[in-house]
Amino acid sequence: MFKHALRLPFRLLGIPLYLDLTFLIILPLLAWLIARQIEPFITLFHLPVSPGALNEGLLPYALGLAAALALFISVVIHELGHAIVARRYGVETERITLWLLGGMAQFKKMPTQRGAEAVVAIAGPITSGLLAALGGLLLWVVPERWPALLFVVAYTTFMNIALALFNLIPALPLDGGRVLRSLLAMRMPRMRATQIAATISRVLAIALGVVGIVSLNIFLILIALFIYIAVAAEARFELADELLSGLRVQELMSSPVIAMPATMSVGDLLARMLRDARHAYPVHDEGGEFIGMITLKGLQNAEPDAPIGDYLSELPERIDPQASAADLLEMMGRQDEPRVLVMPEKGPVLGIITRTDLYRALQLLTGRAPAPGH
Structure with missing residues (x-):
C-alpha cells in the first residue's frame, strides 16, 4: 500500500x-x-x-x-x-x-x-x-x-x-474498531477478538455501502470498500501472527547465503539465475563484505559484459536470527523489499528470507492449524 x-x-x-x-x-x-x-x-x-x-x-x-x-x-x-x-x-x-x-x-x-x-x-x-x-x-x-x-x-x-x-465507528481498521478489538482481547484470546471485530466491521461496511449507494455518496462507497477490504487483511495478518508466534527467524531462513562477486559479468549472472531459479543475490566486494543486492529487475537493459557491481540496489533490512517470526511478518508487511537478511547485531550474515519463504511456512502451518474459531 x-x-x-x-x-x-x-x-x-x-x-x-x-x-x-x-x-x-x-x-x-x-x-x-x-x-x-x-x-x-x-x-x-x-x-x-x-x-x-x-x-x-x-x-x-x-x-x-x-x-x-x-x-x-x-x-x-x-x-x-x-x-x-x-x-x-x-x-x-x-x-x-x-x-x-x-x-x-x-x-x-x-x-x-x-x-x-x-x-x-x-x-x-x-x-x-x-x-x-x-x-x-x-x-x-x-x-x-x-x-x-x-x-x-x-x-x-x-x-x-x-x-x-x-x-x-467500531469497524476495523478505524480507531473505533481497534478500541473494540482491544477491549474484547482483555476477556478472550486476541485472535477470537479479531474475528468478532472483523464480523462487526463487515456488517458495518455493507451498511455504509448501502447508504452510500442510496444517497449517491461516492465517499461513503469508497470508505465502505476500504473497510471491507482492509478488515480482511487485518484478520489474515492476525492469523499469520498467531501461527508464527512460536517460531524464530533462524528456523525459516535459507542458509548458507549464496552471494556473488561484484566483478561477475551480467551475462554470467543471468545464466546462474536461470540455473538456480532465483531472482536476486547479495553481492560482495573483493574483501567479502556485502555491498548491495543484484536483482533480475535491476538488470534490465544491462550490457552482458558489464560487471554486476554497476547495477546494485541497497541491501535489504536485517533481522536478528533469534527474533520472533511474528516480528519478521511485521517487517515484511511494512517494506516493499521482498527479502530480509538474517544476521545478529554484531556478526556475519547467516541467511536470507524472502516473502516466498514466509508464505510457504504459513501454508504449512495453516495446514496443520485448527480452523479459525475452533
Whole structure:
C-alpha cells in the first residue's frame, strides 16, 4: 500500500510525512467541492456572514483550497495524536501518509500490553475533539469583519467533529474498531477478538455501502470498500501472527547465503539465475563484505559484459536470527523489499528470507492449524 507516495522534505516529531498520489487528486477535488458549496456551509454553520461576500471572483476557490488544506493538517495532527501515545508504550511510528480517504500512521508494531491498542486508538478521536474545541474558541474570537477566516475556522471545526465521530465507528481498521478489538482481547484470546471485530466491521461496511449507494455518496462507497477490504487483511495478518508466534527467524531462513562477486559479468549472472531459479543475490566486494543486492529487475537493459557491481540496489533490512517470526511478518508487511537478511547485531550474515519463504511456512502451518474459531 502507498507504493507511489512522495516523501516531504521534513519530519514532524521525527516522523516522516508522505503524500500518496491519490492525495494529489483528492485535494483539488475537495477544494472545488467546498468552493461550490459556500452558501450551504454558511447556513449550516450559522455564520454571521453574507453569502455574497464570499462568492466573488476566485475567492470561493481560494477558500475551498484553504479549508481543504486545513482539514488535511487536522488529519495529520490526528495521526500525531496516535503517534505520541504509541511512544509512551515504546512503539515508534515509521511514517504518516496522507491519501484519498485521509491519513494513516504506520507503526513498527502495535503495543502488546493489555488495553494498549485501545489507548493508542482513542488518542486520535480525542485529538480531533480537542482541535474542534480550539476551533470553537476561535469562532468566538475572530471578528465578523474577517468573513473568510470565519468560514475556514468554522469548516475545520465542523470537520474535526465529523472526523472524531467517524473514527469512533467500531469497524476495523478505524480507531473505533481497534478500541473494540482491544477491549474484547482483555476477556478472550486476541485472535477470537479479531474475528468478532472483523464480523462487526463487515456488517458495518455493507451498511455504509448501502447508504452510500442510496444517497449517491461516492465517499461513503469508497470508505465502505476500504473497510471491507482492509478488515480482511487485518484478520489474515492476525492469523499469520498467531501461527508464527512460536517460531524464530533462524528456523525459516535459507542458509548458507549464496552471494556473488561484484566483478561477475551480467551475462554470467543471468545464466546462474536461470540455473538456480532465483531472482536476486547479495553481492560482495573483493574483501567479502556485502555491498548491495543484484536483482533480475535491476538488470534490465544491462550490457552482458558489464560487471554486476554497476547495477546494485541497497541491501535489504536485517533481522536478528533469534527474533520472533511474528516480528519478521511485521517487517515484511511494512517494506516493499521482498527479502530480509538474517544476521545478529554484531556478526556475519547467516541467511536470507524472502516473502516466498514466509508464505510457504504459513501454508504449512495453516495446514496443520485448527480452523479459525475452533
